[in-house]
Amino acid sequence: MSDPLAPVLELSGVSKSFFGVPVLKGVGLRLFAGEVHALMGQNGAGKSTLIKVLTGVHAADAGRMTLKGEAIAPKSPLASQKLGVSTVYQEVNLCPNLTVAENIFAGRYPRKPARKWGRIDWAAMNAEARTLLAKLNLDIDVTRLLASYPVAIQQMVAIARALSVSAQVLILDEPTSSLDDDEVQRLFTVLRRLRDEGMAILFVTHFLEQVYALCDRITVLRNGELVGEHLARDLPTPALIAAMIGREFAAKQGTGTPLPEKAGETPLIELRGVAQRGRVQATDLSVRAGEVVGLGGLLGSGRTELAQLIFGLSTADEGELKVAGSAHRVDCPSAAVKLGMGLCPEDRKTDGIVAELSVRENIMLALQARRGLWNLLPMDEQCRMAERFVKALGIKTNDIETPIGLLSGGNQQKALLARWLATQPRLLILDEPTRGIDVAAKQEIMDEILRLAGEGMAVLFISSEIEEVVRVSNRIAVLRDRRKVGELPGGSAERDVYQLIAADA
Amino acid sequence: MNNKLMHTLTRHPLLWPVVTLALLLAINAAFNATFLHLEWRDGHLYGSLVDILKSAAPLMLVSLGMTLVIATRGIDISVGAVVAISAAIAAWMIGGSLVVHDGVATHVSRFPMPVAILGALLVALVCGLWNGLLVSVVGMQPIIATLILMVAGRGIAQLITGGQIITIYYGPYFFIGNGYLFGLPFALFIAAAVFVALLLLTKRTALGLFIQAVGINPSAAYVAGLPARRIMFWVYAFCGVCAGVAGLVVSSNVKSADGNNAGMLMELDAILAVTLGGTALTGGRFSLAGSVIGALIIQTLTYAIYSLGVPPEVNLVVKAGVVFVVMLMQSAEFRGMVATHVRRAAA
Numbered sequence: 001m002s003d004p005l006a007p008v009l010e011l012s013g014v015s016k017s018f019f020g021v022p023v024l025k026g027v028g029l030r031l032f033a034g035e036v037h038a039l040m041g042q043n044g045a046g047k048s049t050l051i052k053v054l055t056g057v058h059a060a061d062a063g064r065m066t067l068k069g070e071a072i073a074p075k076s077p078l079a080s081q082k083l084g085v086s087t088v089y090q091e092v093n094l095c096p097n098l099t100v101a102e103n104i105f106a107g108r109y110p111r112k113p114a115r116k117w118g119r120i121d122w123a124a125m126n127a128e129a130r131t132l133l134a135k136l137n138l139d140i141d142v143t144r145l146l147a148s149y150p151v152a153i154q155q156m157v158a159i160a161r162a163l164s165v166s167a168q169v170l171i172l173d174e175p176t177s178s179l180d181d182d183e184v185q186r187l188f189t190v191l192r193r194l195r196d197e198g199m200a201i202l203f204v205t206h207f208l209e210q211v212y213a214l215c216d217r218i219t220v221l222r223n224g225e226l227v228g229e230h231l232a233r234d235l236p237t238p239a240l241i242a243a244m245i246g247r248e249f250a251a252k253q254g255t256g257t258p259l260p261e262k263a264g265e266t267p268l269i270e271l272r273g274v275a276q277r278g279r280v281q282a283t284d285l286s287v288r289a290g291e292v293v294g295l296g297g298l299l300g301s302g303r304t305e306l307a308q309l310i311f312g313l314s315t316a317d318e319g320e321l322k323v324a325g326s327a328h329r330v331d332c333p334s335a336a337v338k339l340g341m342g343l344c345p346e347d348r349k350t351d352g353i354v355a356e357l358s359v360r361e362n363i364m365l366a367l368q369a370r371r372g373l374w375n376l377l378p379m380d381e382q383c384r385m386a387e388r389f390v391k392a393l394g395i396k397t398n399d400i401e402t403p404i405g406l407l408s409g410g411n412q413q414k415a416l417l418a419r420w421l422a423t424q425p426r427l428l429i430l431d432e433p434t435r436g437i438d439v440a441a442k443q444e445i446m447d448e449i450l451r452l453a454g455e456g457m458a459v460l461f462i463s464s465e466i467e468e469v470v471r472v473s474n475r476i477a478v479l480r481d482r483r484k485v486g487e488l489p490g491g492s493a494e495r496d497v498y499q500l501i502a503a504d505a
Numbered sequence: 506m507n508n509k510l511m512h513t514l515t516r517h518p519l520l521w522p523v524v525t526l527a528l529l530l531a532i533n534a535a536f537n538a539t540f541l542h543l544e545w546r547d548g549h550l551y552g553s554l555v556d557i558l559k560s561a562a563p564l565m566l567v568s569l570g571m572t573l574v575i576a577t578r579g580i581d582i583s584v585g586a587v588v589a590i591s592a593a594i595a596a597w598m599i600g601g602s603l604v605v606h607d608g609v610a611t612h613v614s615r616f617p618m619p620v621a622i623l624g625a626l627l628v629a630l631v632c633g634l635w636n637g638l639l640v641s642v643v644g645m646q647p648i649i650a651t652l653i654l655m656v657a658g659r660g661i662a663q664l665i666t667g668g669q670i671i672t673i674y675y676g677p678y679f680f681i682g683n684g685y686l687f688g689l690p691f692a693l694f695i696a697a698a699v700f701v702a703l704l705l706l707t708k709r710t711a712l713g714l715f716i717q718a719v720g721i722n723p724s725a726a727y728v729a730g731l732p733a734r735r736i737m738f739w740v741y742a743f744c745g746v747c748a749g750v751a752g753l754v755v756s757s758n759v760k761s762a763d764g765n766n767a768g769m770l771m772e773l774d775a776i777l778a779v780t781l782g783g784t785a786l787t788g789g790r791f792s793l794a795g796s797v798i799g800a801l802i803i804q805t806l807t808y809a810i811y812s813l814g815v816p817p818e819v820n821l822v823v824k825a826g827v828v829f830v831v832m833l834m835q836s837a838e839f840r841g842m843v844a845t846h847v848r849r850a851a852a
Contacts, residue, residue: 333730338730354726356717365731
């Protein structure tokens with residue numbers, strides 16, 4: 001029997017590189033029985049990689065893992081599951097077309113004895129599934145298809161599946177990202193009970209409130225390194241954020257200045273109580289012509305969701321959207337484009353570029369969509385326009401006929417910016433326009449944004465780098481946990497933004 | 506300058522389809538001395554090449570419609586059934602007989618011919634709209650959505666023909682599939698008209714750009730404000746109409762409509778023609794000319810199999826074998842592999 005005070009699961013000195021790029025550098029983690037442990041860190045901190053090493057998806061390059069004092073090195077998720085480490089992933093990882101019971105026991109259906117030819121024992125399976133779900137306070141028909149239940153229930157089923165393999169360690173990777181408040185509370189009740197029964201739970205989330213509501217201990221990663229392990233009560237929110245972003249957020253004073261309001265000016269776009277269930281809580285927001293409004297907030301705070309609502313990529317359940325003073329219903333991007341909006345999406349590859357089409361075709365795409373099918377932009381005008389933007393934005397490409405997929409990330413992003421600038425939008429929404437591109441390109445894009453606003457365009461600027469938000473914005477709307485928690489004037493310090501995020505979290 | 510021309514030629518996407526077609530024609534010519542022979546007979550050109558062009562016309566039509574569908578990353582496997590439906594409707598509406606009245610023979614049809622043609626095309630359009638609805642509005646996978654009509658369509662066609670082969674007795678209708686204009690088969694003019702119309706539509710309007718964008722990255726196309734669903738919807742509708750026109754040509758050519766066999770397996774030939782022409786099944790870049798050449802390749806191959814006297818029971822196997830080789834030849838990866846082996850062997 002192992003020492004009850006020793007950690008159930010302990011990692012030390014775990015390192016992992018992909019293609020020579022170190023992602024984890026000597027990271028350690030301790031999980032004790034009967035605790036909920038939060039794993040925190042910004043994007044790219046190495047949380048996902050650490051979990052994948054833990055669950056055997058990736059093999060560590062170096063380091064040691066012990067489970068109840070014995071060294072382990074799981075080679076596959078199945079192997080780690082057999083060792084007693086179960087994982088529930090962010091996206092429900094089950095088969096919607098199987099029944100609840102089948103999902104719980106997939107791959108290890110109970111069998112009848114050999115004299116009955118080892119047939120599947122459906123009755124036992126369903127009964128067992130019911131018992132497991134009852135432990136989670138869930139009484140549902142286990143013979144119905146998983147798809148017939150809402151995501152929250154599916155999440156519970158995933159947890160039931162994780163528990164059914166006599167797990168000692170339960171890893172939850174952002175389990176709450178698609179749940180609403182009530183559902184989160186129900187999940188927490190279950191998790192607290194499991195903790196009290198002696199389970200070690202590793203909880204990954206971007207919601208700060210939830211960390212303090214649920215967790216006993218916090219491990220913070222940054223840039224693949226271990227920053228520290230703390231008891232939750234010893235690490236107040238500001239200190240946690242400081243640990244995550246790597247400096248006291250005293251640093252820089254923003255350079256953006258508030259834009260003086262003109263008398264009787266109607267905002268270009270105005271949101272009143274716009275909300276979408278499970279994604280965005282009722283939000284008021286306005287952007288005036290010539291103004292850059294930054295959306296500040298940590299990952300998962302609802303920045304992208306809000307942008308998608310405005311642009312018609314998702315539809316609001318409540319609230320009102322006014323463009324230049326008159327109410328509009330924007331339920332698809334083409335409607336938004338007609339109203340003079342543009343959106344550079346967060347995920348450049350999947351929602352932005354059309355990789356095999358040329359730079360020219362990519363640049364003209366939105367303008368052509370607005371002109372309609374029949375009104376093709378003449379070829380010489382297309383070329384002139386593409387050449388002009390390539391020059392103005394400094395897009396590095398062989399020529400305008402090069403497929404955009406061959407360009408570097410920063411140049412693709414500039415071309416996407418050009419796509420929207422070509423439509424001469426009144427409002428441009430930029431969702432992480434500087435993500436994954438080099439410093440020089442970043443600077444050029446930021447300069448371009450400021451220049452455009454100077455020419456009277458309204459800009460909604462989203463970035464997870466608060467420093468950038470502070471620098472370009474005339475006004476900053478701060479989001480946390482899918483709602484707006486306040487606004488700050490341009491020129492506020494980064495610290496002010498973080499304090500607003502951290503306030504009563 | 507000459508080098509640059511060579512470079513453009515060897516890189517041209519139509520190079521391999523054209524080479525394949527030329528090769529097949531050469532094989533035919535080698536085994537059949539009169540293959541390339543053309544003469545003027547009965548007021549029109551006569552010869553094997555003309556035969557091939559004439560019998561390839563329906564496949565060209567279907568392949569043209571299929572090209573656009575495949576470019577949007579979709580597929581339409583119901584076109585064969587739509588050919589049968591359109592043929593059945595046309596045959597039934599025309600029916601017809603030769604009436605001798607007071608010593609004057611006149612052709613009589615059940616409905617006037619233009620009405621019958623319009624009726625058949627309208628029904629084909631409805632078939633296409635149905636497919637488009639399932640794919641773009643309901644969001645079904647294209648292969649499943651069109652599978653429904655592929656199976657049901659044969660039944661519908663047989664319902665129309667009453668399970669019989671309807672014979673057409675109305676002379677003027679035969680012109681569509683058997684007539685000649687300026688010495689060339691009239692069906693070829695129909696295919697050419699559709700080809701030119703499509704070419705203009707995809708080059709002179711934004712349709713070509715939109716179809717490619719939707720095919721390569723539907724999500725990005727949607728965010729850019731393209732009416733992605735509407736494009737898909739109408740592409741399937743158009744593909745249905747193309748199959749309908751092909752149905753007219755087929756029924757006119759054989760002067761009858763057979764609900765069970767008209768357009769049989771034509772969807773597969775059409776998909777093959779599109780692929781042979783250099784349009785990838787993964788969507789995006791497409792070549793209308795390539796698909797026309799692809800249809801000609803298939804027809805030439807069929808002709809070769811018959812004229813070389815391949816026993817009928819093995820001709821599908823021979824066809825499959827040739828298609829396999831052609832596909833390998835067209836694959837840049839395979840050519841690269843061969844080139845590496847040749848270089849290694851030489852070294």
